[in-house]
Amino acid sequence: MIDLKKIERIYFIGIGGIGMSALARYFSFHGKEVSGYDRTETNLTKQLISEGIPVMYKDDEAQAPKDTQLVVYTPAIPAEHKQLQYYRSNNYQVLKRSEALGAITESSFNICVAGTHGKTTISTMIAHILRDTGYGCNAFLGGISANYNSNFWSSDRNMCVIEADEYDRSFLKLSPDIAVITAMDADHLDIYGTEKVMQDSFIEFAGKVKGTLFIKEGLARMEDFKAPEKLTYSLRESADIMIDNVRMMNGFYLFDVKVDEELIEDVALNMGGLHNVENASVAIGVARKLEIETQAIKSAVEDFRGVKRRFEYIIKKKYLVYIDDYAHHPEELRTLIKSAMNLFPGKQCTVIFQPHLFTRTRDLADGFAEALDIANEAVVLPIYPAREMPIPGITAETITSRMKNENVRILDKKMVLDHFREKVSRKEVHDHLYITAGAGDIDTLVEPIKQILSSAK
Numbered sequence: 001m002i003d004l005k006k007i008e009r010i011y012f013i014g015i016g017g018i019g020m021s022a023l024a025r026y027f028s029f030h031g032k033e034v035s036g037y038d039r040t041e042t043n044l045t046k047q048l049i050s051e052g053i054p055v056m057y058k059d060d061e062a063q064a065p066k067d068t069q070l071v072v073y074t075p076a077i078p079a080e081h082k083q084l085q086y087y088r089s090n091n092y093q094v095l096k097r098s099e100a101l102g103a104i105t106e107s108s109f110n111i112c113v114a115g116t117h118g119k120t121t122i123s124t125m126i127a128h129i130l131r132d133t134g135y136g137c138n139a140f141l142g143g144i145s146a147n148y149n150s151n152f153w154s155s156d157r158n159m160c161v162i163e164a165d166e167y168d169r170s171f172l173k174l175s176p177d178i179a180v181i182t183a184m185d186a187d188h189l190d191i192y193g194t195e196k197v198m199q200d201s202f203i204e205f206a207g208k209v210k211g212t213l214f215i216k217e218g219l220a221r222m223e224d225f226k227a228p229e230k231l232t233y234s235l236r237e238s239a240d241i242m243i244d245n246v247r248m249m250n251g252f253y254l255f256d257v258k259v260d261e262e263l264i265e266d267v268a269l270n271m272g273g274l275h276n277v278e279n280a281s282v283a284i285g286v287a288r289k290l291e292i293e294t295q296a297i298k299s300a301v302e303d304f305r306g307v308k309r310r311f312e313y314i315i316k317k318k319y320l321v322y323i324d325d326y327a328h329h330p331e332e333l334r335t336l337i338k339s340a341m342n343l344f345p346g347k348q349c350t351v352i353f354q355p356h357l358f359t360r361t362r363d364l365a366d367g368f369a370e371a372l373d374i375a376n377e378a379v380v381l382p383i384y385p386a387r388e389m390p391i392p393g394i395t396a397e398t399i400t401s402r403m404k405n406e407n408v409r410i411l412d413k414k415m416v417l418d419h420f421r422e423k424v425s426r427k428e429v430h431d432h433l434y435i436t437a438g439a440g441d442i443d444t445l446v447e448p449i450k451q452i453l454s455s456a457k
Contacts, residue, residue, distance in 0.1 A: 012036030014074035025152040102173030114164035115182025125283035127161040132300035146305040273339040328439035330367025347433040354381040354438030369402035384440025
């Protein structure tokens, strides 16, 4: 394993990725000279630059720093990337993001949160509780914490809270002491091939846990998950960690949670979505396993303001609600739409969804169609390709053609904004619930949509 203490200069290819930027911030915090490349300028790359981390946007071999001692890249970067090819052909030390993160965590106590959905919110909740209570941790998150406006923070305690990514089997590079597995819905089949092979990878990850494995009750192949201690969590009463007495409070929740025979009453969670109550229950379970005092945990949960783009309220008025979410898998999308419609009954629900990846659209089109059918109206954007080349015959219509709801249309981003302007001009936005969802660049629409809707009288 590489000795990171001897490395002074590090170059990141794909530095604007959420996981990559957390690593870059970690090394910069520890006094390393950090710089990187990304394809496009984003709010995140602007923040990195403001923090003293240079970012370039041109894949130019001549601009690649020649004195770097370590190159870290994301698997989303294509193999033909000129700078990556240069470093490889000139025998630089080149690591995947997962390998660099694995090296960091070799000598720390690690809480790793894995799952095809829910892992960002739960890992951020856990890290927030540890920070808010003064317990302390190093946090490597897959989203921007609304409390701290960052996906990374550090502390003197040699403990890491890590979002454990299943893509490219990255989480198998980690050394979990405590782990959470939230879900194993079929995803990344371009990597795994079949759902069973993907499940095998999660089971292998669980086998690496040195202490307690917290696992969502009802997952497939529960008997195959082995760990020194295994605890289940769920909204169901049969789990080791379970929720009771849930009360809705104007889009937020008050509930009780039972952990190891201890009943913790009147926990307040100031974010929407019943699934987030379940997420909070396992975060509380992890904190109690660390013997953090109950009242301090309750205070931290109440202070938790969520993760940007995870059931994030953009507008929340009596007559109009607008929620933005990162949902990019059918189960995430289904949970998001159902939760929002349950919280705001009587409002007409319009979902604007951007499919992410051609392979995911091809493999899961039926699930996306079923989820979008829940809404009163759906708008589907063209597929965001990310790392992929187009697949012939796979388009947004692959989803819409399977839908039963006829109130659906395919619009590009400009047309979406025009659609909202027309709605406002015709005074058709009152008593509406709007949701934008997707993992691509649909987030660039959030502020323009907010401005248009905010002009409604």
